[in-house]
Amino acid sequence: MRAEAGVTDEADEQLGREFDQHRAVLVGAAYRVVGSVTDAEDVVQEAWLRWAAVDHEEVRDPRAYLIRITTRLALNKLRQQKSRREEYVGPWLPEPITSDDDPAAAVELADSVSMAMLVVLETLSPLERATFVLREVFDLPYDEIAATLGRSESAVRQLAHRAREHVHARQPRHHVDKERHNELTMRFMAAAGSGDFDQVVSLLAPDAVLISDGGGKKKAALRPIHGADKIARWLFAVIAENPDFEMRVATLNGETAFIAYYDEEPDTVTFLESTEGRISGLYLIRNPDKLTTVPSRHELG
Numbered sequence: 001m002r003a004e005a006g007v008t009d010e011a012d013e014q015l016g017r018e019f020d021q022h023r024a025v026l027v028g029a030a031y032r033v034v035g036s037v038t039d040a041e042d043v044v045q046e047a048w049l050r051w052a053a054v055d056h057e058e059v060r061d062p063r064a065y066l067i068r069i070t071t072r073l074a075l076n077k078l079r080q081q082k083s084r085r086e087e088y089v090g091p092w093l094p095e096p097i098t099s100d101d102d103p104a105a106a107v108e109l110a111d112s113v114s115m116a117m118l119v120v121l122e123t124l125s126p127l128e129r130a131t132f133v134l135r136e137v138f139d140l141p142y143d144e145i146a147a148t149l150g151r152s153e154s155a156v157r158q159l160a161h162r163a164r165e166h167v168h169a170r171q172p173r174h175h176v177d178k179e180r181h182n183e184l185t186m187r188f189m190a191a192a193g194s195g196d197f198d199q200v201v202s203l204l205a206p207d208a209v210l211i212s213d214g215g216g217k218k219k220a221a222l223r224p225i226h227g228a229d230k231i232a233r234w235l236f237a238v239i240a241e242n243p244d245f246e247m248r249v250a251t252l253n254g255e256t257a258f259i260a261y262y263d264e265e266p267d268t269v270t271f272l273e274s275t276e277g278r279i280s281g282l283y284l285i286r287n288p289d290k291l292t293t294v295p296s297r298h299e300l301g
Contacts, residue, residue, distance in 0.1 A: 012052075019051055022063050026070045028113065032133045033074035034081065035094030035118055037293050043073045067138055068148040075130045075149070089216030091224065093283055094118040095290040096252040096269045113253050115271035115283045119211070120170045124163055131156055132163040176274055182256050185272045186249075188279055189258055192239065193247060197232055204228035205278040210235075215287030218267070231282065242267070248300055259294060266294040 026047060030040035047070045059065045085092055094115065121129050130149060134140045142160070146153040184203065191199035210231045214220030219238070225231050239245070245260040245267065252269065260268040269291060273281030285291065 015052055015056075018062055019048055019066070022066050025063065026066055029067050029070050029133060029138065030074040030077075031097060032113060032118070032121065032137060033071060033130055034078050035122065036081075036290075037095045037097050039077050039081070040074070043070060043077055046073050064138075064140060064144065067134070067140070068144065071130050071134055072148050075126055078126045078129070089214070090220050090222045091211045091213055092122070093211060093213035093285050093290075094122070096257065096271075096285060096294055098250070098252050098293055098295065114255050114273075115253055115257075116273040116281055117167075117171075118253070119281075119283065120167050123170075124166060127151070128159050128163040128166070131159040132167065135160045136164065136167075180277075181272075181274045184274050184277065184279065185256055185258075188272060189247065192235060195236070195239075197236060200232045200235070201228045203279055204231055205275060205280040208278070208280050208282065210282040210284070212284040213287050213290070215289060217288060218286035220284070220286050246297065248297065250295065250300060252294070259300070261297040264297045266291045266296070269294055 023044065026044045027040050030043040030047075031037065034040055034043065047066060050069050050073075051066060054065075056062075096115075097113065121132065124132065127149060131145060134145045134148065135142070140148075142153050142156050145160075146156045149156065151159070188200065188203045191203060206228055207226065208228055208231055210221065210225040212220035212225075219241075221234060225234055242260070242262070245262060248259050248261060250257055250259055253271070255271065258270040258272075259266050260270070267286065269285045271283040272279050273283070
């Protein structure tokens, strides 16, 4: 009995080690589908239970297998979120995610998890979103995606085409240089911090859009705000109401983000999107339920 128990323990440890090798990939896959850190972690935990119960002799490629079951579980979670989303107060934005303490996670999350990309993914149907993640991010073959989603291969190809066209239509026409983008965002935040209204307006694209998510728990615009002048006026009104904010820069979602702290805790996380040298999109997450993984001011250093 002891020998059998020893073999079982060793096998369980091996399963755990193999699963942990892919954990960052799986969190990235689930997060791209559900847009929530907490829900992504729940999905990965459920994937572990499936992994522990499967006949591993039938699994040829553990990474691909785990990505498929994780995405399928994430799709189910996304569908369960529907009622929550419908009852949500104001715009819904994905949760910021950090990977500063996990280099492997940083690599996995560096691509296609920018806030702007996640906002675009939110406009896809659940099946289109899952298909896009499996095909465009992880390059799974169509037949495997079809088996994962319970659809025909031709249907999956159509889903992939629609999703790809939809995403590409909403991306900048020209490549955005990361260094120039970061320099622009720093200038913008400096102008906002110094109260230079005209400079802020000049750095915003005329058709810029601001989306803020307070979840009914923090002040936020209940609808997207369009236009440079209206956005600047709204931003300065928020700044005037919160003079004790301390702004810090951090890397979230693989990109530069600005965190407004109040009493050591994050109050607002802001992501900026730029197009052709101007700020074209502003995404502000203020719902405290979505800031639980954002480091405190003390943790940020």
